[in-house]
């Protein structure tokens with residue numbers, strides 16, 4: 135512990151391949167924009183189009199974050215799409231059909247998502263059922279509840295306050311929805327990269343026994359991750375209801391695959407032969423799960 | 430052991446008419462390998478003759494595993510190297526299936542088992558995945574697996590998942606698989622094969638090593654060759670015929686085992702002379718630091734033990750005698766049947782209520798024996814592995830001080846001679862021994878009051894072992910108490926003030942002072958079997974038939 139005087143030796147040379155891997159997606163994104171601009175010069179490259187895209191994919195972005203949290207801790211949450219639909223539908227039913235004030239509705243929605251997270255944790259952590267199985271199961275249950283609750287119909291007429299707060303008001307011409315997702319992503323990046331909690335999540339995901347033997351409360355971390363996932367999905371549902379102005383009991387699940395794609399691509403590299411198969415690994419601690427890339 | 434010339438003259442197609450010297454099974458010339466900017470191997474050439482056991486020695490990071498991985502087709506070597514197998518020139522890099530076609534089989538340092546599959550699936554991996562028939566004959570596979578296991582005197586269930594096995598059982602399984610494969614390959618090619626054992630012994634208890642050596646001899650007697658990698662010089666002197674020593678990726682020298690002395694080999698490995706360790710200090714009366722009562726686990730029967738302040742206490746015995754559970758039970762890492770610990774005469778802590786977090790808060794530290802499964806995470810950087818229990822310490826002013834963390838990791842790496850000392854690398858980029866140094870550094874850096882060790886120097890080379898021992902002794906002199914469970918009598922003899930020998934879950938012998946010698950400990954271990962009545966149940970290897 136005496137040799138701190140030569141930190142220069144600690145810095146490794148820049149690894150260009152790794153650097154390229156990290157920015158490759160952004161390059162592809164830029165190329166795609168260039169391509170569409172060339173093909174549709176008038177209609178594509180205008181601010182209105184971009185602001186709509188930014189807003190309408192905000193729910194998917196939140197959903198991707200909802201997937202990343204438990205994934206980092208080693209658990210899959212496939213139910214994020216169903217939780218999103220459940221939340222949006224609850225807003226429709228409670229606010230439009232039962233006339234409950236929107237503020238209270240949002241509280242109820244968030245509380246419900248906490249229950250969803252607790253149910254997941256009960257089966258995954260306490261009964262040790264694989265997370266894929268549990269969350270697939272709750273997906274079916276929640277989809278059933280949604281159909282029952284909404285009579286399989288789209289409910290329009292959600293309180294304007296919510297719609298305005300999501301897509302009505304704009305900053306620099308971009309609806310607020312975009313900024314909500316951005317703030318969530320920045321917070322997540324901070325937690326993953328700059329807090330001890332982020333390191334603990336990572337170790338719990340990559341080496342549960344190692345984490346346990348180093349004094350990390352593994353079950354509490356996993357519980358937290360599952361709760362966070364459900365709450366974030368509910369937030370995505372709230373944005374979704376705001377973007378559409380109505381509650382659609384079907385289309386929410388369509389977000390699931392794009393969100394998973396964003397979660398995995400955001401992780402930049404998917405390591406073959408990892409101890410937890412399929413769990414993506416950040417190339418190093420200093421690279422956060424990149425922001426889900428908007429199309 | 431059958432001599433090389435016997436095999437050569439009785440071999441089928443391995444002697445050319447008139448040739449006096451047998452065609453080497455493996456001939457490597459000018460092999461180099463660069464990782465990024467770092468040279469792991471440079472211009473390595475050596476030969477392995479049929480029927481010989483060839484020792485491959487060298488310090489941590491000298492390139493032994495890299496060489497093995499090149500032969501397995503896992504790494505591509507730099508251009509310019511050459512490889513001949515049984516006289517056939519093989520183009521480099523080897524393709525993934527090549528080693529099997531040529532007749533090589535491996536026990537990799539990390540064993541190369543698939544943890545989530547069963548014993549059966551791991552053992553018959555090749556047959557299950559490459560068979561020509563359209564369906565798998567499970568009963569036949571099961572019978573074959575069971576036959577192989579019994580032949581090697583192992584009695585675990587083929588349907589057991591590999592991650593549920595103990596490290597010892599896993600090592601044995603990997604060894605059985607390698608020997609099975611080589612038998613199969615020899616039946617097909619009719620030429621001698623080559624088994625490469627990359628540090629197979631750290632996890633094995635003494636009788637496991639004896640069993641392995643019996644297998645190695647029987648394979649060699651049939652004309653196949655074995656490459657044996659180990660840091661245990663005594664083992665190497667017992668089993669090998671020739672030795673090639675690597676140092677910093679180059680061949681430092683070759684020796685004929687029969688003509689070499691222990692000191693000579695060590696000097697060639699380390700590149701300098703190592704003085705014999707200091708004579709043992711007289712027995713010192715120490716105040717008791719921790720008193721453990723009624724400790725019982727899965728194998729361990731209720732036992733009492735205590736460790737003095739600044740004492741290094743060794744625990745040993747034959748495998749299954751329960752000694753290996755003690756560090757985990759004291760750390761709250763495994764459920765105990767009963768037990769309590771009192772620190773410095775203070776209140777008793779029921780161990781059933783202790784968890785690793787509580788143990789760490791009380792100043793305990795545990796270095797588990799299963800490096801990859803329980804000690805470090807291979808896919809994460811060295812720096813994060815090093816400071817896992819203290820991440821919170823680096824959280825200042827609302828953010829992790831990543832820079833400070835890396836600097837401290839670098840300094841710690843220098844102190845523990847981690848090579849290469851780049852804290853940003855993943856743990857998997859280090860050689861096995863260097864990874865172990867990182868994990869030892871993690872705990873030593875916290876200056877724990879009670880350090881619990883399970884096979885602490887597995888895979889660590891002779892030179893570095895001395896340094897780790899010195900660090901342990903120094904910390905003990907400053908008041909740290911150490912409990913070290915190990916099957917390695919030499920290691921215990923070198924560091925311990927007192928050694929407890931276990932048999933059948935009970936403490937059956939205690940050695941202290943001048944009795945703590947390698948032979949004394951080994952003898953006590955074997956005596957423990959007869960002491961405890963019935964002999965050990967593991968059947969012995971019987972392949973030679």
Ligand SMILES: Nc1ncnc2c1ncn2[C@@H]1O[C@H](COP(=O)(O)OP(=O)(O)OP(=O)(O)O)[C@@H](O)[C@H]1O
Nearest residue numbers: 464469489490491492493494495858859860861862
């Ligand atoms: N995948 C990798 N990426 C980068 N460097 C590597 C990689 N694998 C090995 N090395 C480096 O190559 C060198 C040789 O490592 P190797 O594993 O062959 O050592 P070894 O002789 O087997 O040591 P040990 O006795 O500790 O197992 C080391 O410096 C190691 O850090």
Ligand SMILES: [Mg+2]
Nearest residue numbers: 494538860861
């Ligand atoms: Mg090695």
